[in-house]
Amino acid sequence: MHDRRILEHEPGDLAAHIEMIAEEFRRGFEAVDRIKRPAVTVFGSARIAPGHADYEQARECGRLLAEAGFAVITGGGPGVMEAANRGAKEGGGFSVGFNIELPQEQAPNGYLDLALTFRHFYARKVMLVKAAEGFILFPGGFGTLDELFESLTLIQTDKVREFPVALIGTDYWHGLLDWIAERPLATGKISPEDVSLLRVTDDVAEAVGLIRESWQLAGTEPPVHEPEKADAE
Numbered sequence: 001m002h003d004r005r006i007l008e009h010e011p012g013d014l015a016a017h018i019e020m021i022a023e024e025f026r027r028g029f030e031a032v033d034r035i036k037r038p039a040v041t042v043f044g045s046a047r048i049a050p051g052h053a054d055y056e057q058a059r060e061c062g063r064l065l066a067e068a069g070f071a072v073i074t075g076g077g078p079g080v081m082e083a084a085n086r087g088a089k090e091g092g093g094f095s096v097g098f099n100i101e102l103p104q105e106q107a108p109n110g111y112l113d114l115a116l117t118f119r120h121f122y123a124r125k126v127m128l129v130k131a132a133e134g135f136i137l138f139p140g141g142f143g144t145l146d147e148l149f150e151s152l153t154l155i156q157t158d159k160v161r162e163f164p165v166a167l168i169g170t171d172y173w174h175g176l177l178d179w180i181a182e183r184p185l186a187t188g189k190i191s192p193e194d195v196s197l198l199r200v201t202d203d204v205a206e207a208v209g210l211i212r213e214s215w216q217l218a219g220t221e222p223p224v225h226e227p228e229k230a231d232a233e
């Protein structure tokens with residue numbers, strides 16, 4: 001639990017910690033370089049099992065992204081992550097998992113062409129965003145909410161190019177979206193353009209279409225669907 005040791009200021013070798021973090025960033029950037037096509041990062045609950053409606057929808061989403069020529073990146077864990085990676089493999093695409101070391105041992109899900117496990121959550125977060133041309137979020141808990149607001153903050157502050165953030169599940173998300181409109185937006189704490197890239201839908205094909213359109217609008221050729229594999233780490 002390196003993050004915890006660092007955050008709790010336990011005495012240790014500062015230089016060694018910093019070197020370890022830098023090394024993790026280096027390995028992460030190298031992994032991102034190995035994704036030789038545009039990619040979409042899919043976030044969502046780690047706590048759902050195959051057969052759950054969200055799992056099957058995330059799997060479908062992974063497949064559609066693969067067929068549209070996008071690599072699929074996730075946190076490499078179970079639930080929505082596993083489903084999206086699984087769909088990507090089923091669609092003949094390229095499937096990436098940026099996993100995190102957790103107190104309870106966890107193996108990356110079994111549907112990855114490229115897998116990298118991080119010790120530090122912040123290094124991993126950078127890679128989940130850096131490689132992506134868009135974000136799709138399924139219903140989730142704190143982890144997913146953190147990833148949603150991190151994506152929006154990076155776009156708002158121009159740290160990453162503007163690209164769509166699609167929320168799947170109108171019923172799940174509408175309370176949060178109403179609150180955002182009624183409070184932060186209505187009281188001027190965010191601007192209308194800050195939320196304009198946020199779309200909520202029940203249709204994964206619509207979410208994939210949105211990202212594809214934005215990719216084309218950015219003046220880039222649409223991705224080509226070429227099933228191919230890179231070595232897993």
Ligand code: AMP
Binds near residue numbers: 043044074076099145
């Ligand atoms: P939650 O919504 O709290 O279930 O968290 C899900 C999000 O946080 C995912 O999109 C992951 O990026 C990250 N996450 C949470 N739990 C895990 C896990 N066990 N393995 C990998 N990533 C996880």
